[in-house]
Amino acid sequence: LHQQARKVGLIGAPFAKGQQPRSGVERGPDLIRAAGLLHRLQELGEEIHDYGNLTFEDIAEDEPVGGVKHVRAVGRANQTLSEAVRAVKMDGRVSVMLGGDHSLAIGSIHGHAAAVGQLAVVWVDAHADINTPLTTPTGNIHGQAMSYLLHELCSKIPTLPNFSWIKPCVSAKDLVYIGLRDLDAAEHYILKLLGVKVFSMTEVDRLGIARVMEETSEYLCARAKKPIHLSYDIDAIDPSVTPATGTPAAGGLTYREGVYITEHLCQTGLLSGVDLVEVNPFRGQTEHAIQSTVSTAVDLLLGCFGRRREGNHPADFILPEP
Numbered sequence: 001l002h003q004q005a006r007k008v009g010l011i012g013a014p015f016a017k018g019q020q021p022r023s024g025v026e027r028g029p030d031l032i033r034a035a036g037l038l039h040r041l042q043e044l045g046e047e048i049h050d051y052g053n054l055t056f057e058d059i060a061e062d063e064p065v066g067g068v069k070h071v072r073a074v075g076r077a078n079q080t081l082s083e084a085v086r087a088v089k090m091d092g093r094v095s096v097m098l099g100g101d102h103s104l105a106i107g108s109i110h111g112h113a114a115a116v117g118q119l120a121v122v123w124v125d126a127h128a129d130i131n132t133p134l135t136t137p138t139g140n141i142h143g144q145a146m147s148y149l150l151h152e153l154c155s156k157i158p159t160l161p162n163f164s165w166i167k168p169c170v171s172a173k174d175l176v177y178i179g180l181r182d183l184d185a186a187e188h189y190i191l192k193l194l195g196v197k198v199f200s201m202t203e204v205d206r207l208g209i210a211r212v213m214e215e216t217s218e219y220l221c222a223r224a225k226k227p228i229h230l231s232y233d234i235d236a237i238d239p240s241v242t243p244a245t246g247t248p249a250a251g252g253l254t255y256r257e258g259v260y261i262t263e264h265l266c267q268t269g270l271l272s273g274v275d276l277v278e279v280n281p282f283r284g285q286t287e288h289a290i291q292s293t294v295s296t297a298v299d300l301l302l303g304c305f306g307r308r309r310e311g312n313h314p315a316d317f318i319l320p321e322p
């Protein structure tokens with residue numbers, strides 16, 4: 001069985017204001033490219049176009065709004081990203097967004113939905129990133145991204161400057177979390193209230209990753225086969241493997257579990273948009289820590305596009321005759 005060549009569109013989003021400005025997470029896209037992502041995707045037979053890095057407007061006056069930080073910058077950046085992802089999807093490509101911090105999922109998922117309609121979202125993360133602007137303990141929007149996207153939470157979201165363009169576009173029943181292990185009380189309450197499907201690290205331990213992924217695709221495909229948006233936070237993986245990230249949490253996915261998730265989603269044939277976020281070289285203590293984080297990010301992306309640990313070969317491979 002040979003995979004069909006997909007068209008892939010890569011967007012770099014060097015943006016950090018969903019957490020601390022100039023934190024280092026804006027270096028993510030170029031580091032992941034420098035580790036050979038494009039070349040290695042091409043080796044897998046993918047037709048890839050790099051749309052380059054987005055540039056984001058500097059906003060001089062951006063005082064916190066009700067404790068929420070960099071609201072105007074995050075709102076504007078995500079509007080730019082949403083348009084860019086929509087354009088990639090209109091080009092018939094699988095969108096790959098390299099972050100940057102996880103607030104960028106707002107624009108990435110919004111743009112994806114604007115192009116294709118209803119989506120299923122698989123959110124792989126140590127955190128749920130579903131605080132509302134009124135429950136956030138830190139004020140950082142990377143911990144709130146999902147709250148702006150869910151239909152079910154729209155009555156809980158106050159009006160914020162540069163956020164008026166956002167239309168909620170994901171239903172709680174079309175969302176699955178994998179890898180959770182560090183949640184705020186409000187987040188846990190919201191997930192229970194909305195009945196969101198969650199495979200926390202406890203479920204990964206109990207069921208094993210193969211069963212978790214089987215149940216994930218059964219759950220998401222039970223009603224209709226919607227295009228899947230995978231939003232992958234590198235902090236889902238255990239910090240012993242991917243230490244160079246802003247909010248590491250002990251007890252994460254192994255490298256193998258992390259890669260298995262991508263292999264499984266690739267095989268559904270429904271993967272339509274991918275985010276890889278929160279790679280932050282400034283948070284790596286050593287060069288090895290940074291390299292391990294970046295190369296894991298690359299391997300997760302390759303898994304999304306057909307790389308198999310059993311090996312791969314081109315569809316037109318010919319065995320030489322003596």
Ligand SMILES: [Mn+2]
Nearest residue numbers: 102125129233
């Ligand atoms: Mn996250």
